């Protein structure tokens with residue numbers, strides 16, 4: 001084992017890390033380590049072309065761009081290399097019944113007035129019948145609806161300045177791009193299948209042994225082996241907290257199609273009898289999938305329903321996938337950190353899985369242990385990561401539990417279920433006067449919760465009394481002008497497709 005013991009008896013620093021798995025998670029971990037610790041930590045990555053990757057994580061959320069910026073990667077080069085398109089949020093169709101639509105926009109909704117939350121000001125005006133719909137103030141929604149796109153930071157002091165965005169990406173190309181990035185910075189890739197994991201007497205992992213007899217012994221391991229969870233689950237026996245009684249969907253079938261028409265700048269999520277269907281447009285093809293509950297629908301039915309609804313010729317065969325929403329009881333145990341699907345998975349409605357990979361990496365490097373892997377550091381890591389998973393779990397359940405749909409057994413089960421207490425309390429607080437308890441360092445800020453609650457028809461009984469300190473008449477009159485100014489400005493922007501063609505066109509594959 002490598003790693004020096006410091007002279008005073010303190011543990012030596014970690015000198016060598018082995019990542020098991022080369023999907024999106026493995027290569028993100030490798031890229032971040034190589035970028036931040038080149039020359040200090042030697043990184044090996046084992047992956048197997050024979051096993052392959054899940055390869056369907058194609059919708060990201062805004063912090064993904066911070067990952068790229070942190071790595072010093074040019075956003076436009078990345079867009080071109082991964083066939084990416086821009087994503088301004090998620091459009092939800094039929095969730096409250098046929099024809100019902102709502103939208104989760106990235107970025108702001110309206111602007112604060114006199115240091116008061118915009119939502120509360122809007123709520124008062126809406127109660128008096130004097131306000132345009134809440135989404136009329138969301139710049140990301142306005143652009144998405146109009147099929148327009150502009151980088152918000154290139155338009156400061158305009159009505160779209162508060163918008164935010166993410167990317168739709170080709171998952172395989174993302175892993176390839178990050179692999180190139182990491183290998184250029186010294187990461188050593190080993191092609192092979194890990195067939196054995198040897199442990200030390202204290203239970204720490206000592207080495208992984210490959211099918212051709214090679215073995216890799218290092219100080220610390222990162223398990224990115226996907227649902228197999230080779231090290232964290234199979235070897236260390238760390239359990240999995242199963243949330244499938246709250247998140248009923250446990251299967252998906254994915255298929256790619258040719259693009260028909262320009263790619264819309266948002267992910268589409270259309271409710272189905274036993275789940276929902278995604279559409280993720282890239283520059284030269286579209287990703288589609290049907291996420292469903294196997295207790296309520298068979299694979300054949302789910303596949304037929306998907307193929308019946310996709311637009312454009314299919315270019316791949318339908319790919320079936322299985323998962324269980326939940327989280328590893330301890331994502332970091334002894335000298336093994338798990339990331340990606342090995343550490344947990346919340347069904348993909350809010351496309352948060354890739355985010356949790358670099359979030360996990362960020363926490364890990366914040367707490368970076370020595371070779372003793374102090375359990376206190378792991379405890380703190382696990383507390384933070386579990387809180388993130390629980391926040392996302394509640395946000396995703398919200399989409400299902402508030403629809404009021406009772407037309408199929410699946411939707412009745414969603415509406416009738418007993419909610420996690422944290423979510424039940426959140427909804428109850430919101431119903432009183434729009435109060436939203438924010439998590440420490442939350443992923444979904446108040447505006448996201450407000451957009452969802454409003455989209456699903458939850459209106460607080462009253463606005464917060466403090467709003468009466470803001471004079472009603474003039475402010476309410478300004479709301480109409482604000483919405484008009486946003487719509488007028490968005491009309492002047494380039495179409496999403498034209499923006500891509502001008503600034504970051506991906507060559508046809």
Ligand SMILES: Cc1cc2nc3c(=O)[nH]c(=O)nc-3n(C[C@H](O)[C@H](O)[C@H](O)COP(=O)(O)OP(=O)(O)OC[C@H]3O[C@@H](n4cnc5c(N)ncnc54)[C@H](O)[C@@H]3O)c2cc1C
Pocket residue numbers: 020021022023024025026046047048049051052053054055056057058059060171192193194195224225226227228230252289321322323339340341342348351352353354355
């Ligand atoms: C239906 C579905 C939709 C999704 N949509 C999204 C989305 O829109 N947005 C999002 O952010 N995320 C999404 N995800 C999640 C996303 O796909 C994953 O989080 C992401 O791809 C990371 O996967 P991974 O790298 O952990 O695992 P994998 O892609 O499964 O990679 C596992 C790696 O481990 C290697 N491996 C396994 N066993 C061995 C072994 N014995 N020896 C050597 N190597 C081994 C494999 O070769 C592979 O390289 C979705 C997931 C599913 C199931």
